[in-house]
Amino acid sequence: MSTIAQGALWIGALIVGLLISHALASWAESKGWIYYRTQSKGGRGAALSNAMAEFEAVVNPAVEHTIEEERSRAARPTEVSVDLDDAPDHRSETGHSSGINP
Numbered sequence: 001m002s003t004i005a006q007g008a009l010w011i012g013a014l015i016v017g018l019l020i021s022h023a024l025a026s027w028a029e030s031k032g033w034i035y036y037r038t039q040s041k042g043g044r045g046a047a048l049s050n051a052m053a054e055f056e057a058v059v060n061p062a063v064e065h066t067i068e069e070e071r072s073r074a075a076r077p078t079e080v081s082v083d084l085d086d087a088p089d090h091r092s093e094t095g096h097s098s099g100i101n102p
Contacts, residue, residue: 029036057064 025034025036028034029038053067053070057067
């Protein structure tokens, strides 16, 4: 058998194996045993993002400070801006704010 025919046979076997694996995983998902094509409630986006960030830090050490800054920003509480012009007036009849003595 020639090497081209052997290569074609291996590629065909690989495709058949992938199709069987896909069918098996889809069946297991329909039984509720695994999450295969649908996202779980927790999602995988953050885990994949963190894994890629760690890989980038290993491959390119200069980017590590950027990753640390992004993590510290994510850990900080978000700032909330309040427009005091739209706030209701809570002054007492004396004209002073409640709780503050003149």
